Amino acid sequence: MTNSVPKEEGLDHSLSLLREGYLYILNRRQSFQSDIFETRLLGKKAICMGGKEAAAIFYDNSKFKREGVAPNRVAETLFGKKGVQTLDGDAHKHRKQMFMSVMSRERLQILNEIHAKQWEHALDKWQRLEEIELYEETLDIMCRTACEWAGVPVEEEEIKKLAHDLRAMFESATAVGPSHWAGRHARNRVEKWVGELIEEVRDGNLSPEEGTALHKFSWHRDLEGNLLETKVAAVEVINILRPIVAISVYINFSALAVHHYPEEREKLKSGDGKLAQMFVQEVRRFYPFFPFAAAEVKEEFTWNDYKFEEGTLTLLDLYGTNHDTKIWENPDVFKPSRFENWDDSPFSFIPQGGGDHYLGHRCAGEWVTIEVMKVSLDFLVNRMTYDIPDQDLSYSKVSIPSLPNSKVVIRNVQRR
Template structure:
């Protein structure tokens, strides 16, 4: 963006309807029309500045500059965050809680998650032989079992189908209103009751030692006291729900392997660098988080504009991942762009940017990449086709499913085998 004394304002009173209607493309479309990487408008009648691009990412994630409190729509917070959870904290309280999550992402735990997922995938895939399945629905079950096992929760002792529905609805309905949203709130409350019983039982039994569940149950915060049961419940869901949500990337990976097969490098199906590059390009190109909001804590200047404490900023994650100033042929699927190249971190922000400890960047990004890489590898080993169907991804569903779901036909390993 060219230096200027002011950031342009959109015409009109409020942009809420346009944002919900246009979805992922809303911010970048306006930036392109205005010839600017930022613009001011109102969202839900509140003044807001939208930003996109590499320089905006650097400024937005300057340590200590922004807070998440009061920065997300009030309908989203109860489904995706929760009062007292790590996203609502700042400064040292945030660092201590965030460190707990980062400790869960050590190399051994990441390897364990990938191994668990591969086991769950292979167990499920045996039932797919000779069948046409709803891949998106199947993935929800696989990821719920994976999430439970990784947290130290035995799936055989719990209603996996109910947990899968609750956890997947939380993120799938976060951008909705009306009956769908109310149902999601009810399902979240039901899941919280289940999670509360787990935290309570774990504390009473003083175990299972070393598990993710135990680390949450016995974590102590800045003041040296144990997290309240209510907050521990929210943080447990803040682990389980995102792991299940990663399954939406698996649907996108299948979509990419089918729709962009001519652009997939011709190497062995289990070639780790290539599968990781495909996974990274899926995260860059496909729509997941549209944007992230923040409230200014410390006044700062950016491109001639002044931002004061309390100002509401929204960073365009999807638009930055598609920014032609950062990415050559930005709208094309090109996995090779991630092979052996120095990708600037401010340009690849599918799950946010900044420093993992100092900022609110998603601590599960490493886990996402491990699981998605394994999913790409498993999909490339599976013999499957895509029946005729609508593969369009809606711009105003957050995140979208092609035609409401992706159906795939899995070829039988043994001739004559059927569902």
């Protein structure tokens, strides 16, 4: 290591990472005045970095690998074991193609229609209620949307329980104690249930629509021509359901932005699709979602005079890159118009990872996120009226995932 690369002194900084959350890497990048620094996490040497150039290196599959990188507690709650996020090389490309095959324009249009229908059903209910907690309600909307789109049959009385289990997976990934164990138990329950559905499909007792995730993933074959293990196929179906339900976080931040920036809301009333796209992208850039991504150095290489040693844990600052003053003018200002002439760089705007969707580790569901957010935004602005009473709408940059503290309570909902 050259003297130009800072090193954080101390035996271990895992607790600091938990205490500082989304700002842990960014704080040190700013204090060290460096886009790369060395520290110790989970008892091991680790490299933290951020910025456009760092993202380009991080998503170079010849330099970094994902297999075996995620801590066991994350695999047992958020990702599941042997899922696409843990694969490398040809196995990853082949599995990623499976995911991208359900992201066609036709399938995304079907998703939009399903999602709009679920919003309509929710509005029918909300008009009869004095007030609702938007986060809880959008979890229900997103669970229904995800299951119908993925071809996963769910009984009406099981929806809330399933939504609760799916949220537990992404809300407990960094938790300790009872919350973490709740996430593990939730994953075990859902994996068992989805695994049984997959066996029914393979036995001919259940016939999901062709093109849906349940159908495609049940019959997907690996590079050796074998069907995926039932448990692995179940993990991958959940890797469709869970992230779609997690979009509830972004929907609530969209509602927050609509409330806090009324001048932007007025623009959106025009129904201009480009303005909606810009607004959604700015929500994804501005508000916290994933704090960082993790990988491990595949084999030794040098970048910017720093030697990356084989096996070293490396974290890429997703939140900090989206708030990098070298990339974004006034990054702490909410400004959708910044995306009007954005160059669509795959490494400067990385709320759900960077690089190529098909060949790299960028989230396969990013297009799903954008489409769902646009439909939700249209309802929040153009298809309903509501009041937002006084409440604590602040949000933490430490808690992962972050949410408005009050989870956005709204009253007097009426269809526009």
